Amino acid sequence: MRVVLGQFHEPTEELLLFARQLGLSGVQVNTPWLPGERRWELRELIALRRQVERGGLTLEAIENIPQSFYQRAMLGLPGRDEELENVRRTISNVGRAGIGILGYHFCPLGVVRTGMDGRGRGGAEVTSFDLGTAVDPAFAGRLLVARRNAPRSEAGRLGKDDFAAGGYPDLGVEVSEEQMWDNYRYFLEAVLPAAEEAGVRLAIHPDDPPVPTLGGIARIIRSVDALARAAELVPSRAWAVELCLGTVSEMGGESAVLEAIQRFGPRDQIAYVHLRDVRGTVPTFEESFLGEGNYDPLRVIRALRESGFDGFILDDHTPRLVGDSEWGHRGRAHAVGYIQALIHATEAATQASTEADAGLATA
Template sequence: MTIRVAVGQFNELTDEKLRFAAQIGASGIQMNTPKLPGEHRWETTDLRALVEKTEAAGLKLEAIENVPVHFYHKAMLGLPGRDEQIENYCATVRAVGEAGIPILGYHFMPNSVWRTDHSAPGRGGAGNTRFDMAVVDAAQSIDELRAFLPTSLGHQSAMPLSEPGTVLIDEETMWGNYTYFMDAVLPVAEAAGVKLALHPDDPPVPMLGGVARLFYRPEGFKRAYEISQGSAAWGLDLCLGCCSEMPGGKDAVREMIEFFAPKNRIFYIHFRDVQGTVPNFIECFIGEGNFDPGEVMALLIQNGFDGFLLDDHVPQMDGDTPWNHRGRAHAIGYMQGLIRMAQYLKAA
């Protein structure tokens, strides 16, 4: 396959979303935490219905990203009941494969993605999300911390927090939980023909709410790669924005691409950027952030990446929809132009 663009980050497969994808020239779609029946796992029939509806529109369902956090939070935290959750997760992986979906994206952040501002002003007054660790550190209670959690990736009650200044779970314990989880899940994914795509921590900091994080710097991903023992089912949903948020910014982006792309371990990419790095950054339009998008596209092609690119977080433009059609159209068009130019220069 060749490098291409998909439309994604929605949880309901509407006719409007499919028309938008077709009209803007994408070849496929991705769904994030789709609204499907099942409180603990997903079934083949429901997943297959998504594939068939997508194909009827002349598109490909490239991947599903994320099950709800409460499907596997005990597995992430090493709590009683984790084996039952892992068994259900494996059943979901099998169902994904049986439905004909090649990739299941996942993260290992028990308390998910944090932001301290969702309407920080950006270029031309567009609204952006921001993260400022100083705001988190100033929180005085769990209730104040809870305001930074997302509401769309699973039940907030499954997202653990401890009182400010205390540790609920440390990094090495989290590594043990990750290894236990992958030892069980990777063989099932291999047998099902499903690739598991790991998303970086967002924001990439060592700990939030007393819960350690693992994938906040390139070294963590390299350790996970070793844990996978060469499994073809292990790889990355490489969020360029998360990598750009890391200390080093564009250097972290380059390191991740140059290490993992030649190994065919980047399954797909969130193409977005930020201004600044942790502990304080703001999301922005492509082309005004830490990295040069032309250089990154060239790096991807030079290093053999042949997966798909995806719109991800985008600024909220005036008059836009809640899903940000305008912002996504800008991001998708930018990516399409980059791909065409990079391919032209490679062939010249």
């Protein structure tokens, strides 16, 4: 297991240097700023990988294609076949560019929060969600919905800038639970063969927040059982989970987190992990520092190791510390160091027990 730096749109020299200074060997890039209105081309993907490698790091994964690439496919609208043809081309190009993992979501409305300025330890800013508030029409103007396809922002990184205050976007359609499962199956049937051929693992991020529906659009990937159902829809070795333990913690705290690890780890279906936590579970939760949320982070890293997972972990997003940047350098440095120490602790424990076993064997 190893930690990577991620959740930025562009691997700038400064971010790559930051990663190396933190002792990391790789990065994930979220929705990289590449040209292309409908798909990404091979040349730009290779250039992205090389940009990371010039900084002395490995590009471990891309997380998310622009939502406009497959919005109709998610909503089940006419025109989806053309979109899916382009998604297949994109996946094929990702593989040819030597990038082995493509994270995605199947949640047209994306991440929703009812607060961005909750106060955690020492007044650190944390996000929060309350379902009653999220469905209250009187609150609509203050609702925070992640802006998919956000234009290049000044900050250029995921952060507050990626959320827009206002009601749910009008996607022009309502989608039921059953329809959304049908749309997901149709999507997987179209893209998984291309992913297998390209040697790319397609890793799904669960719906955050994991509630049945928001803004008229069903959110299907909202429980560990739903992830297991998703795994069986179109069986393929290219299907995997982008295991956001923050979102799984929102579903059901530590027991859900451990269950997810135990169900998908031994099957080698965890492509990579987002390690963050919250306090509380749906319908109400608030982001927290590691160690102050629903689960014991050391127990979770131990479970990951025991499940056979040997991939990479990233912080996802973190409480905003005093004087922090938009992207959250301070909060992320703290989380990265915390996760590095957790991994080291489980490595040391494994080694100690191996040595003890060897000692017994020779005694």
